[in-house]
Amino acid sequence: xxxxxxxxxxxxxxxxxxxxxxxxxxxxxxxxxxxxxxxxxxxxxxxxxxxxxxxxxxxxxxxxxxxxxxxxxxxxxxxxxxxxxxxxxxxxxxxxxxxxxxxxxxxxxxxxxxxxxxxxxxxxxxxxxxxxxxxxxxxxxxxxxxxxxxxxxxxxxxxxxxxxxxxxxxxxxxxxxxxxxxxxxxxxxxxxxxxxxxxxxxxxxxxxxxxxxxxxxxxxxxxxxxxxxxxxxxxxxxxxxxxxxxxxxxxxxxxxxxxxxxxxxxxxxxxxxxxxxxxxxxxxxxxxxxxxxxxxxxxxxxxxxxxxxxxxxxxxxxxxxxxxxxxxxxxxxxxxxxxxxxxxxxxxxxxxxxxxxxxxxxxxxxxxxxxxxxxxxxxxxxxxxxxxxxxxxxxxxxxxxxxxxxxxxxxxxxxxxxxxxxxxxxxxxxxxxxxxxxxxxxxxxxxxxxxxxxxxxxxxxxxxxxxxxxxxxxxxxxxxxxxxxxxxxxxxxxxxxxxxxxxxxxxxxx
Amino acid sequence: xxxxxxxxxxxxxxxxxxxxxxxxxxxxxxxxxxxxxxxxxxxxxxxxxxxxxxxxxxxxxxxxxxxxxxxxxxxxxxxxxxxxxxxxxxxxxxxxxxxxxxxxxxxxxxxxxxxxxxxxxxxxxxxxxxxxxxxxxxxxxxxxxxxxxxxxxxxxxxxxxxxxxxxxxxxxxxxxxxxxxxxxxxxxxxxxxxxxxxxxxxxxxxxxxxxxxxxxxxxxxxxxxxxxxxxxxxxxxxxxxxxxxxxxxxxxxxxxxxxxxxxxxxxxxxxxxxxxxxxxxxxxxxxxxxxxxxxxxxxxxxxxxxx
Numbered sequence: 001x002x003x004x005x006x007x008x009x010x011x012x013x014x015x016x017x018x019x020x021x022x023x024x025x026x027x028x029x030x031x032x033x034x035x036x037x038x039x040x041x042x043x044x045x046x047x048x049x050x051x052x053x054x055x056x057x058x059x060x061x062x063x064x065x066x067x068x069x070x071x072x073x074x075x076x077x078x079x080x081x082x083x084x085x086x087x088x089x090x091x092x093x094x095x096x097x098x099x100x101x102x103x104x105x106x107x108x109x110x111x112x113x114x115x116x117x118x119x120x121x122x123x124x125x126x127x128x129x130x131x132x133x134x135x136x137x138x139x140x141x142x143x144x145x146x147x148x149x150x151x152x153x154x155x156x157x158x159x160x161x162x163x164x165x166x167x168x169x170x171x172x173x174x175x176x177x178x179x180x181x182x183x184x185x186x187x188x189x190x191x192x193x194x195x196x197x198x199x200x201x202x203x204x205x206x207x208x209x210x211x212x213x214x215x216x217x218x219x220x221x222x223x224x225x226x227x228x229x230x231x232x233x234x235x236x237x238x239x240x241x242x243x244x245x246x247x248x249x250x251x252x253x254x255x256x257x258x259x260x261x262x263x264x265x266x267x268x269x270x271x272x273x274x275x276x277x278x279x280x281x282x283x284x285x286x287x288x289x290x291x292x293x294x295x296x297x298x299x300x301x302x303x304x305x306x307x308x309x310x311x312x313x314x315x316x317x318x319x320x321x322x323x324x325x326x327x328x329x330x331x332x333x334x335x336x337x338x339x340x341x342x343x344x345x346x347x348x349x350x351x352x353x354x355x356x357x358x359x360x361x362x363x364x365x366x367x368x369x370x371x372x373x374x375x376x377x378x379x380x381x382x383x384x385x386x387x388x389x390x391x392x393x394x395x396x397x398x399x400x401x402x403x404x405x406x407x408x409x410x411x412x413x414x415x416x417x418x419x420x421x422x423x424x425x426x427x428x429x430x431x432x433x434x435x436x437x438x439x440x441x442x443x444x445x446x447x448x449x450x451x452x453x454x455x456x457x458x459x460x461x462x463x464x465x466x467x468x469x470x471x472x473x474x475x476x477x478x479x480x481x482x483x484x485x486x487x488x489x490x491x492x493x494x495x496x497x498x499x500x501x502x503x504x505x506x507x508x509x510x
Numbered sequence: 511x512x513x514x515x516x517x518x519x520x521x522x523x524x525x526x527x528x529x530x531x532x533x534x535x536x537x538x539x540x541x542x543x544x545x546x547x548x549x550x551x552x553x554x555x556x557x558x559x560x561x562x563x564x565x566x567x568x569x570x571x572x573x574x575x576x577x578x579x580x581x582x583x584x585x586x587x588x589x590x591x592x593x594x595x596x597x598x599x600x601x602x603x604x605x606x607x608x609x610x611x612x613x614x615x616x617x618x619x620x621x622x623x624x625x626x627x628x629x630x631x632x633x634x635x636x637x638x639x640x641x642x643x644x645x646x647x648x649x650x651x652x653x654x655x656x657x658x659x660x661x662x663x664x665x666x667x668x669x670x671x672x673x674x675x676x677x678x679x680x681x682x683x684x685x686x687x688x689x690x691x692x693x694x695x696x697x698x699x700x701x702x703x704x705x706x707x708x709x710x711x712x713x714x715x716x717x718x719x720x721x722x723x724x725x726x727x728x729x730x731x732x733x734x735x736x737x738x739x740x741x742x743x744x745x746x747x748x749x750x751x752x753x754x755x756x757x758x759x760x761x762x763x764x765x766x767x768x769x770x771x772x773x774x775x776x777x778x779x780x781x782x783x784x785x786x787x788x789x790x791x792x793x794x795x796x797x798x799x800x801x802x803x804x805x806x807x808x809x810x811x812x813x814x815x816x817x
Binding site for chain 1: 670673674676677680681683684685687688689690804807
């Protein structure tokens with residue numbers, strides 16, 4: 001039997017970067033094949049060429065033994081290639097059914113389409129109401145739309161781009177069940193991820209990319225997570241160094257019955273949130289995206305100003321009614337999730353971006369005038385200490401890649417030595433080496449006596465980094481417990497809350 | 511009775527061009543494009559329609575040429591905003607200024623020359639009595655506007671092409687990644703909007719004032735743009751809105767002519783009423799939190815493919 005998909009010498013050049021350099025590998029029918037690599041290793045470029053979004057500069061793609069050219073996604077779907085994107089191509093204002101209809105090349109009457117959708121959902125246990133508006137669905141449910149849409153085309157190869165990054169552990173298990181069933185029926189799966197334990201649990205073969213080149217094709221079940229990670233990074237992996245048995249100091253950040261008002265149509269406010277972070281402690285807040293994390297971060301940073309002065313206190317001083325600038329002066333710095341446009345101004349230079357958040361703490365503004373020398377020096381220090389790949393302090397923030405901008409933003413806040421630091425998704429889109437450096441910097445900041453709150457959807461990150469953990473669901477925060485007292489299952493159940501656990505019972509109306 | 515009938519017929523005449531132009535703009539905005547050049551395209555359609563009517567006396571040909579002229583004007587806008595990704599607001603305003611100047615120039619030798627008004631669509635036997643007059647007494651554009659309300663609603667919500675158009679306005683990047691031509695769909699929508707604005711413009715010399723006058727659309731294009739928001743991008747609400755504005759504008763005429771207490775109000779105030787109403791309506795709508803939820807999410811944003 002010929003290989004389902006075979007790539008030979010695929011090369012793709014972008015201005016200044018060789019995204020793929022002579023990449024060759026093959027996917028067998030019914031195989032779950034992992035494509036592993038850091039951000040910027042060229043995984044996305046490679047699958048975009050398989051799916052016809054981009055064209056390779058050199059090399060050959062063979063499909064079921066025949067050489068093919070895939071000029072566009074439509075042609076890919078016609079061949080039998082389906083793809084579930086990391087960022088879903090969904091239309092929030094439209095219904096599930098309309099979304100799926102848009103993804104179908106053939107014109108199918110909506111009644112017939114609905115029948116086929118229900119059939120696929122039944123077969124694979126993907127529960128979803130076709131008439132719901134996408135805006136009301138959870139991320140896991142949205143992913144199911146994409147999967148159903150791909151499955152309707154009876155694909156022979158399904159490409160999954162980082163499918164689990166936003167799912168609860170239970171949703172991940174459900175997804176794996178579906179994927180295994182598909183593979184058993186002969187559909188090949190190309191599974192892109194950098195989560196090694198998932199690849200070990202799910203995949204038959206793993207192809208590892210680094211810097212656009214193929215490093216190795218191996219059997220993940222024969223490898224350790226560590227050996228694969230080292231192939232991926234190309235060097236030894238550093239562990240977070242935490243001082244053993246360090247004691248925490250006095251309560252530093254105390255949150256007492258914090259609540260926010262509902263701001264937008266799809267916004268989830270926080271309700272009655274209370275927690276305490278002691279000096280030297282890192283508190284992690286886990287949860288599926290869209291459960292009030294944004295409101296919590298805004299309420300802590302001062303973007304949302306509350307009406308209770310004592311709802312947020314630092315060292316016993318109430319700051320609940322202060323704005324962002326006043327809170328920064330009091331020692332509370334924050335990093336929001338959206339880095340470009342929220343944490344940094346894309347068209348400003350890095351030095352100017354430093355002035356925006358560090359001006360008061362580091363005296364960059366004197367009598368209303370910007371001390372650009374101080375700003376440049378400080379920015380240069382951030383660039384050096386956090387290994388930011390930028391030409392210098394006068395590069396614009398928008399010219400940096402996502403991971404580098406994130407390193408700059410984290411560095412900008414950490415080097416201000418805030419007594420309380422609140423960060424959301426500190427290593428989102430950052431490669432493993434840089435993530436380790438950011439984690440280490442956070443740990444070091446905590447060791448120096450700061451209280452840190454990390455809001456993240458990455459459980460591995462939270463478990464490695466944090467001392468205590470709480471879970472946010474629909475705006476409610478669970479009680480915080482030491483990380484080692486939480487099992488993955490327990491976290492997963494809290495993350496899913498009532499919403500996730502009973503979903504299966506009411507999702508398909510008769 | 512006679513007065514009520516006359517008012518009703520005037521309302522229909524005043525509302526029709528607004529409705530037609532607004533329907534075109536609704537489709538354009540549903541595709542995610544904000545074309546503020548409606549007023550300019552209407553004026554270009556008006557002069558084209560007038561010239562053709564003046565020389566040929568064939569109103570259907572005049573409407574067709576109005577549509578063609580409107581489409582041509584919209585293509586300028588389309589090329590700048592879609593192919594060159596220019597700012598839509600600025601380009602739309604420029605189109606209005608251009609349309610005003612161009613129509614004034616092209617019409618300079620036609621001022622105060624009369625044309626014949628468009629005749630009712632149905633033969634005279636149909637509207638001998640008042641009821642027949644109300645139902646059958648109008649010329650073609652009136653019936654066309656009603657048909658288009660239903661047709662556009664049906665197109666947007668019941669056809670696949672309409673779904674694609676809404677998808678493009680809702681999330682251009684996703685539509686692009688699925689494989690639809692965002693720019694192509696938007697060009698078609700912009701051209702449709704141009705044609706409708708052109709027809710709406712041609713209605714002015716054909717239905718309302720049978721001669722050429724500079725700026726004869728008198729800001730109705732702006733009212734059409736505001737109506738689309740007022741109607742929350744829903745065709746049937748647009749119908750209601752257009753007639754509401756038509757009624758307000760007509761009241762002005764009869765208040766001035768009719769005497770009595772209404773004429774005591776300064777005529778400038780009456781003339782300003784539709785525009786004041788526009789502002790009030792927009793403010794009221796903005797106060798409603800969820801009003802914008804039906805707005806196309808990509809409205810006014812230029813599309814640049816991510817890859």
